[in-house]
Amino acid sequence: MKTYSVAIDGPAGAGKSTIAKAAAAQLRFIYIDTGAMYRAVALYAIRNDLPWDNAEGKLAAALDNIEIAIDYVEDSQHIFLNGEDVSGLIRTPQVSAGASAVATVQAVRIKLVELQRKLAKGKNVIMDGRDIGTHVLPDADVKIYLTASVDARAQRRYKELMEKGEKVDFETIKTDIIARDKNDSEREFSPLRQAEDALFVDNSNMNVEESVNYLISVIKEGIE
Ligand code: DC
Numbered sequence: 001m002k003t004y005s006v007a008i009d010g011p012a013g014a015g016k017s018t019i020a021k022a023a024a025a026q027l028r029f030i031y032i033d034t035g036a037m038y039r040a041v042a043l044y045a046i047r048n049d050l051p052w053d054n055a056e057g058k059l060a061a062a063l064d065n066i067e068i069a070i071d072y073v074e075d076s077q078h079i080f081l082n083g084e085d086v087s088g089l090i091r092t093p094q095v096s097a098g099a100s101a102v103a104t105v106q107a108v109r110i111k112l113v114e115l116q117r118k119l120a121k122g123k124n125v126i127m128d129g130r131d132i133g134t135h136v137l138p139d140a141d142v143k144i145y146l147t148a149s150v151d152a153r154a155q156r157r158y159k160e161l162m163e164k165g166e167k168v169d170f171e172t173i174k175t176d177i178i179a180r181d182k183n184d185s186e187r188e189f190s191p192l193r194q195a196e197d198a199l200f201v202d203n204s205n206m207n208v209e210e211s212v213n214y215l216i217s218v219i220k221e222g223i224e
Contacts, residue, residue, distance in 0.1 A: 004142075006029065006140060007140035007142070008146055008215075009145055009192065009194070011177075011181045011192060013154065014153060021077075036079040039091075041059075043086055044062070044082075046098055059102065060108070066082065103130070113131075116129075131191075147202055149204045153177055158173050
């Protein structure tokens with residue numbers, strides 16, 4: 001049976017996960033959040049005092065001790081680090097910065113890309129990340145590059161964190177987003193960029209529902 005894969009790439013805060021998750025649920029595809037995997041590696045590095053930038057090869061040397069797995073609990077993806085469900089622990093600003101840093105290390109990318117390809121094989125999937133259309137799934141049936149202005153992305157993150165009751169400062173969030181964009185797009189291995197055959201979507205002026213509906217229509221068109 002033919003299976004389909006959808007690659008969604010884009011910078012931090014464009015709403016990729018929210019939108020990809022909703023689209024996957026409606027289309028009954030499996031959603032794979034690859035950012036969560038880099039976040040889990042960052043959490044391991046933080047807990048074990050390993051340098052994020054792989055100084056002295058310490059992070060690469062520890063990779064054999066890191067087992068990342070994903071599983072689905074009531075349709076939502078949970079991420080496991082050496083058997084521990086760390087889904088709730090990887091959404092902090094410290095882990096975000098760490099993920100962006102460990103993602104520049106080639107050995108980390110090789111390990112996680114292998115896992116991502118294995119997970120996507122033979123299934124209908126929507127996978128989101130930074131290098132899915134360019135590197136992980138170059139033959140994806142549909143590729144979307146989803147972005148929004150820095151202000152729109154910072155505004156959304158701000159609102160999200162406020163709603164969670166966290167004390168946040170808008171300018172700090174914006175600075176973090178700019179730093180992550182720079183880090184993710186200027187790194188040497190598989191930097192964030194739009195695949196040549198990806199559809200460019202700027203959702204600065206769309207709400208979540210509009211973005212989801214638009215992406216679903218694009219995906220349906222692409223797999224028909
Ligand atoms: O999507 P996210 O914010 O959860 O991703 C966290 C970091 O992981 C992001 O700053 C860059 C990195 N990442 C990556 O390099 N490649 C991916 N496919 C997914 C995420």
